[in-house]
Amino acid sequence: MLRRNRRLRSSAAIRSLVRETIISPDDFLVPIFVVEGKGVKEEIASMPGYYRYSLDLLASEAKEIWSLGLKSVLLFVKVPEHLKDNSGKEALNPNGLMQRAIKTVKDAVPEMLVMTDVALDPYSKYGHDGIVSEGKIINDDSSAILAEMSLTHAIAGADFVAPSDMMDGRIFEIRTLLEDEGFHDTGIMSYSAKYASAFYGPFRDALDSAPVDLKDIPKDKQSYQMDFANRDEAIRETLMDIEEGADIVMVKPGLCYLDIVRDIRNVVDVPVAVYQVSGEYAMLKAAAEKGWLNHDAVMMEQITAIKRAGAHIIASYFAKDVVKLIS
Ligand SMILES: NCc1[nH]cc(CCC(=O)O)c1CC(=O)O
Numbered sequence: 560m561l562r563r564n565r566r567l568r569s570s571a572a573i574r575s576l577v578r579e580t581i582i583s584p585d586d587f588l589v590p591i592f593v594v595e596g597k598g599v600k601e602e603i604a605s606m607p608g609y610y611r612y613s614l615d616l617l618a619s620e621a622k623e624i625w626s627l628g629l630k631s632v633l634l635f636v637k638v639p640e641h642l643k644d645n646s647g648k649e650a651l652n653p654n655g656l657m658q659r660a661i662k663t664v665k666d667a668v669p670e671m672l673v674m675t676d677v678a679l680d681p682y683s684k685y686g687h688d689g690i691v692s693e694g695k696i697i698n699d700d701s702s703a704i705l706a707e708m709s710l711t712h713a714i715a716g717a718d719f720v721a722p723s724d725m726m727d728g729r730i731f732e733i734r735t736l737l738e739d740e741g742f743h744d745t746g747i748m749s750y751s752a753k754y755a756s757a758f759y760g761p762f763r764d765a766l767d768s769a770p771v772d773l774k775d776i777p778k779d780k781q782s783y784q785m786d787f788a789n790r791d792e793a794i795r796e797t798l799m800d801i802e803e804g805a806d807i808v809m810v811k812p813g814l815c816y817l818d819i820v821r822d823i824r825n826v827v828d829v830p831v832a833v834y835q836v837s838g839e840y841a842m843l844k845a846a847a848e849k850g851w852l853n854h855d856a857v858m859m860e861q862i863t864a865i866k867r868a869g870a871h872i873i874a875s876y877f878a879k880d881v882v883k884l885i886s
């Protein structure tokens with residue numbers, strides 16, 4: 560007898576009854592960009608509708624995010640030029656912008672889950688995620704600094720640190736130092752399979768954190784972020800991070816890496832996060848502004864695809880747009 564699959568598509572009611580992937584506010588991690596100053600809410604030119612906030616406005620933004628039913632934020636800072644060097648000194652400042660941002664969000668919304676980006680690029684005069692010496696990013700020295708940086712975040716009250724640097728062994732370094740210092744409850748969301756992607760452009764504009772064009776300074780991050788041609792390598796990277804103590808693992812970017820998301824989801828027993836990055840956000844905003852794509856329809860299709868591929872958690876600049884649409 561003919562199987563009539565269309566019976567399960569014949570009405571909105573049956574389609575919603577059999578729908579396999581449902582989007583909820585609890586799926587999202589909301590990235591927030593923080594800057595020094597007062598009363599600052601500045602739009603990022605390449606990310607229409609996304610802003611950098613000074614601490615006084617960060618508090619109200621956190622409250623607004625919470626009021627929308629979003630419970631988790633991922634903090635990033637734009638560090639003043641004069642504080643950037645090749646040592647990560649400012650990253651370790653207990654009264655640094657990130658450390659103050661953590662306290663600001665926690666004071667404003669104590670129940671908010673606060674995660675923090677851990678990498679040196681915003682603090683680096685060279686725009687790299689680690690210490691640069693003789694044309695190389697020095698892995699072990701950078702990992703040690705990143706562990707100290709994570710500790711300052713934990714002391715400031717971060718619930719999770721999110722190392723986005725891709726140094727080998729940094730998860731072990733971070734976990735060991737947090738345990739030694741008694742921060743048994745501070746989690747690690749590791750950017751485990753992070754690719755050397757061209758989709759980070761708008762983010763680097765937002766934080767002024769791109770690699771500089773100087774002699775003996777690598778022009779890109781390909782010696783530490785992964786080659787986008789590689790698939791099996793992502794499993795090795797991810798299993799290593801779990802072994803070293805990661806509580807959550809991440810694939811990044813999102814849309815062009817859904818095969819990786821599914822591969823990882825099939826082999827791990829920890830939550831899988833996916834970062835729908837700034838370039839993915841900018842693409843849709845630009846096409847929608849041109850009237851070439853239906854913003855909300857494509858946004859929901861992209862977010863659903865990322866979750867369908869296996870993401871438990873989606874870091875997305877669309878988070879507020881989505882929850883306003885689905886509530
Ligand atoms: N290491 C810092 C970091 N953390 C998240 C992103 C990109 C996020 C985005 O593009 O939305 C980057 C930029 C980079 O690695 O160069």
Ligand SMILES: [Mg+2]
Nearest residue numbers: 725726727796
């Ligand atoms: Mg790794």
